[in-house]
Amino acid sequence: MDFSTPHTERSFFLIAGPCVIEGRDHAHFLASSLRDLAEARGIPFLFKASFDKANRTSKDSYRGTSLEEGLDILSEIRTRHGVPVxxxxxxxxxxxxxxxxxxxxxxxxxxxxxTDLLLAAGATGRAVNIKKGQFLAPWDLRHAVDKVRTVDGHGPVWVTERGASFGYGNLVVDFQGFPHLRRTGCPVVFDATHSVQKPGALGHATGGAREMIPTLARAAATAVDGFFFEVHEDPSKALSDGPNAIRLDAFGDLLDQLLAIWRASRAATLADPAAHP
Structure with a gap:
């Protein structure tokens, strides 16, 4: 995968996986399943999972594996399944x-x-995906991008929209923000699953409106280079972010819809670039 331009002429790129590593076998199962869904559609795919969820609502919530075990699992997935992580x-x-x-x-x-985290990530030379804060105006994310780009030897930088705080316990997606994110010069990603979160809505944990994921994703397909999804075979049993994860068995149909919209939008953009800032 070309991390500077991770999408292709025929497809957006896809970041997908469980919110958190729930175990070695489970991570391998989802990595293999998602890779197969993406490959069947010609979609460049990256597997995602966290070894630690450091910002859980409750201190008693499951956070993940240890750093060492988590990285061992992720490295194994990278090698065994031949996918970026x-x-x-x-x-x-x-x-x-x-x-x-x-x-x-x-x-x-x-x-x-x-700042220190951004600089340290940039110094590794790896690609860096910066998720826009729920509190941040889209045009202000350029400052985070600039911090990474000041580091000698930095790798590609991506930016991701994941909703903005709207009162208490709710997020909204302002689609006017996507052109501002594109002005950073970075590939633009839409996180369709975190965007339907209801922070703290369950009292001890974050809730979510899973049924809204397809609607938001289809709307964003006209404006992005990539998508981010948390996917689980049984979200009701997920150890983190189940209420805003999409079911694995419904994911292929949604990818087909998104590809159709994305391709039609790109064809229109190429025909009239001025109409699609």
Whole structure:
């Protein structure tokens, strides 16, 4: 995969996997299943899973594996299934070790202004995916991008929309933000699953409106280079973010819809670039 231009002329690129590593066998099952869905459609695919979810609502919530075990699983997936791998980093000191096991370092939305973390991620030379904070105006994400780009030897940078805080316990997606994100010069990704979160809605955990995922994803297909999805075979049993994960058995149909919209939109853009800023 060309991380500078990860999509192709015929397809967006896809970042997908479980919210958090739930175990070695489970991670391999989802990596294999998602790779097969993507390959059948000619979609460039990256497997994603977190070794640690450091921002869970409750301290008693499942956070993931240890750093060492998580990176061992991710590295194994990378090798066995032949797919690039993406995972979150939460602290500057994690970046060099994580970069030895994965292809893309992801900056969580809540941490997108953390200068030291951004610089450390950039210094690894790996691709860096910056998720726009729920509190941040889309045009202000350029500052986070600039921080990574100031590092000698930095790799490609991507930017991801994942919804903005709207009062308490709700997120909305402002589709006017996508042209602003594109002005960073980075590939633009839409996280369709975190965008339907209901932060803290379950009292002890975050809720979500899973049924809205297809609607938002189809709308975003006209404006992005890639998609991010949390996928689980049984979201009701997921150890993290189940309420906003899409079911594995419904995912192929949605990918088909998104490809059709994305291709039609790109054809229109090529025909009249001025009509699609």
């Amino acid at each position: 993406l995972t979150d980093v939460h602290e500057s000191a994690q970046c060099p070790l994580v970069a030895s096991a994965v292809d893309v370092l992801q900056i969580p939305a809540f941490l997108c202004r953390q």
